[in-house]
Amino acid sequence: MALKVITDRCTGCGRCITVCPFDAVYLENDVAVITPGCRVCRLCIKECPEDALYLEESSQPEADMAGHSGVLVVAEAVESKLHPVTLELMGKGRELADELQQKLYVVVIGHGLKSAAEELLQYGADEVWLYEDASLKHFRIEPHTNAAAHAVSGLTPNIVLIGATPVGRSLAPRLAVRLRTGLTADCTTLKVKENGDLVQIRPAFGGDVMAQIVTPQHRPQMATVRHKVMDPAQRFRREGAVLRQQELTDSALASRIRVHSVHRRREKPSISDAEIVVAVGRGVKEQKDLKLADDLARLLGGQVGVTRPLVEMGWGDHTQQIGLSGRSIRPKLLIALGISGAVQFTAGASGAECVVAINSDPDAPVFSSAHYGLVGDLYEIVPKVIAGLERGESIHAVL
Amino acid sequence: MNIVVCVKQVPESRDVEMDPETGNLKREGAAAVMNPFDLFALEAGLQLKERYGGTVTAITMGPPQAEEVIREAYMMGADDGMILCDREFAGADTLATSFTLAQGIRHLQAVDLIICGLQTTDGDTAQVGPGIAEFLDIPHETSIQKIHGMDEDGLRVEKDMGHVVMDLSLQLPTLISVAKGVNQPRLLSFRRKLQTRDWPARYLERSDLDDHKEAFFGLDGSPTQVEAMFPPQPHTASERWEGSSQELADRLVQLLVEEKFVQSGVDE
Numbered sequence: 001m002a003l004k005v006i007t008d009r010c011t012g013c014g015r016c017i018t019v020c021p022f023d024a025v026y027l028e029n030d031v032a033v034i035t036p037g038c039r040v041c042r043l044c045i046k047e048c049p050e051d052a053l054y055l056e057e058s059s060q061p062e063a064d065m066a067g068h069s070g071v072l073v074v075a076e077a078v079e080s081k082l083h084p085v086t087l088e089l090m091g092k093g094r095e096l097a098d099e100l101q102q103k104l105y106v107v108v109i110g111h112g113l114k115s116a117a118e119e120l121l122q123y124g125a126d127e128v129w130l131y132e133d134a135s136l137k138h139f140r141i142e143p144h145t146n147a148a149a150h151a152v153s154g155l156t157p158n159i160v161l162i163g164a165t166p167v168g169r170s171l172a173p174r175l176a177v178r179l180r181t182g183l184t185a186d187c188t189t190l191k192v193k194e195n196g197d198l199v200q201i202r203p204a205f206g207g208d209v210m211a212q213i214v215t216p217q218h219r220p221q222m223a224t225v226r227h228k229v230m231d232p233a234q235r236f237r238r239e240g241a242v243l244r245q246q247e248l249t250d251s252a253l254a255s256r257i258r259v260h261s262v263h264r265r266r267e268k269p270s271i272s273d274a275e276i277v278v279a280v281g282r283g284v285k286e287q288k289d290l291k292l293a294d295d296l297a298r299l300l301g302g303q304v305g306v307t308r309p310l311v312e313m314g315w316g317d318h319t320q321q322i323g324l325s326g327r328s329i330r331p332k333l334l335i336a337l338g339i340s341g342a343v344q345f346t347a348g349a350s351g352a353e354c355v356v357a358i359n360s361d362p363d364a365p366v367f368s369s370a371h372y373g374l375v376g377d378l379y380e381i382v383p384k385v386i387a388g389l390e391r392g393e394s395i396h397a398v399l
Numbered sequence: 400m401n402i403v404v405c406v407k408q409v410p411e412s413r414d415v416e417m418d419p420e421t422g423n424l425k426r427e428g429a430a431a432v433m434n435p436f437d438l439f440a441l442e443a444g445l446q447l448k449e450r451y452g453g454t455v456t457a458i459t460m461g462p463p464q465a466e467e468v469i470r471e472a473y474m475m476g477a478d479d480g481m482i483l484c485d486r487e488f489a490g491a492d493t494l495a496t497s498f499t500l501a502q503g504i505r506h507l508q509a510v511d512l513i514i515c516g517l518q519t520t521d522g523d524t525a526q527v528g529p530g531i532a533e534f535l536d537i538p539h540e541t542s543i544q545k546i547h548g549m550d551e552d553g554l555r556v557e558k559d560m561g562h563v564v565m566d567l568s569l570q571l572p573t574l575i576s577v578a579k580g581v582n583q584p585r586l587l588s589f590r591r592k593l594q595t596r597d598w599p600a601r602y603l604e605r606s607d608l609d610d611h612k613e614a615f616f617g618l619d620g621s622p623t624q625v626e627a628m629f630p631p632q633p634h635t636a637s638e639r640w641e642g643s644s645q646e647l648a649d650r651l652v653q654l655l656v657e658e659k660f661v662q663s664g665v666d667e
Contacts, residue, residue, distance in 0.1 A: 173497070173529040182492065211627075213625055214623070262563050
């Protein structure tokens, strides 16, 4: 399959060159030529006024579509603990399976996970397959891929969902190659068509464009999904839900990787990479009050940032400073506490996807760039937010 | 140690805008550069070569202008460069790209270590490295944040797993993808620019590869298809909340829960 030019029709107007996002078209003797840079996005086909461009379809053998049924979630366990993305994948997986009137399968790979695997039966799975072995304790790519591939060949699912975590982003592409099927990374929306095709929507070009991707001729269809994108599964046990223990051969458990140790991260990750940032400005009266921001950030799994005046007063260090003379951040959520919103600060924070500002001055410039502006005293509001989150935390801890 | 570093030419700016009416991508004179993550991969390869001897070969798949990133790799210190360039490679998704690069690496023979950047800035998938390793049937590890060097078990590295770090060794031949900050990439050398000006880059097309069945390459070899592209729904809310501090706090907690910003009580 390739993009072709009907040379008789091409007038050399160059509109295809203008729309091509990949610089993959040039003119030779006033006729468009497609280079290997072409990603077949088809924009030029739509743009061409002469209908001189077309997609040459090739006949591909169809995969055995009817033979594949069900949604398989690969649970994620790091060091014998399930990652919460597992329940989120199961929530989405259950929804897709219901729509297709098919089953939801979960595969659990690791060591010391039997009770966690049993617990997953309470969250809408029809079948949980457990691969339990001491040599699967650490994530090592070959035996983990072998286990996942074993489950896929036994269950022949239509769809496979994997978390877009450090583990999933290593496992999923290896599994997709083994199965010679398509894999779409970091999907933010997943839905199914009536024929069982999975519609996968993901951000492209750093989030400036959304791409809708399908895997029409291959099964299973594979997608990874980031943590905190889908809603977690509800507690609900399906009738006949069953746990099945699986065995792998010794050669399938072998690995050319030796794990020496696993330890908790010592260094704090950079504020530039943080997904959630609680930023503090001069609305904070005393240095000890920064504890409010610390507590809020800890509950949200985020990091604390400060504005320049606070660094100058010695209340924070340079690595925490957000702004023109500090770091630029691109978090999913920025909570600005007592920040007026001077250009110095906003220049470093413009990449934030969602901005919540709390400020007692209703005229503070920060409100013009905030998505949610809370007019009030941070000393009154933040402790109540912290209390509210702490209450919620005990309800939400499910695994 | 014979090392291959996979590199890719990407648009310099990530700022691609879409015309909401026509759906066309607006790309204003975007310059092409080496994928920033690949600079760390090249530096890692060069440092290992300096310690253990051998060669560093930069490999890329792309159009003829991708030769620019091979030249850049020369300027940093690579010994050799290869461009997999064929119109039949066009439209490749990560499966077909992994296959094509794996074929190119196989063509080089006697490769001990393949290093990739963690991901590219235009695709953001991080899928091609593990895909190459599977096609070559060698172990791999991604998100490497530290390279210690060789020990009796192979190449000793630290893998970033989010909240934990794994210290491990991989038997050679193997593939790693390195995270930002694994090292400090060296600057391009002007002297090397002059020295390598006449160095050719090897061009390979489909027919040069061992396994060159058409159906494995480009669009034909790509199970995924882009059906449509559209602009994202921007976060357009611009709300002003007023009320008692308790009301404001309750609404904020509700927002944080609804938008899934709240940790669910389990460590990542």
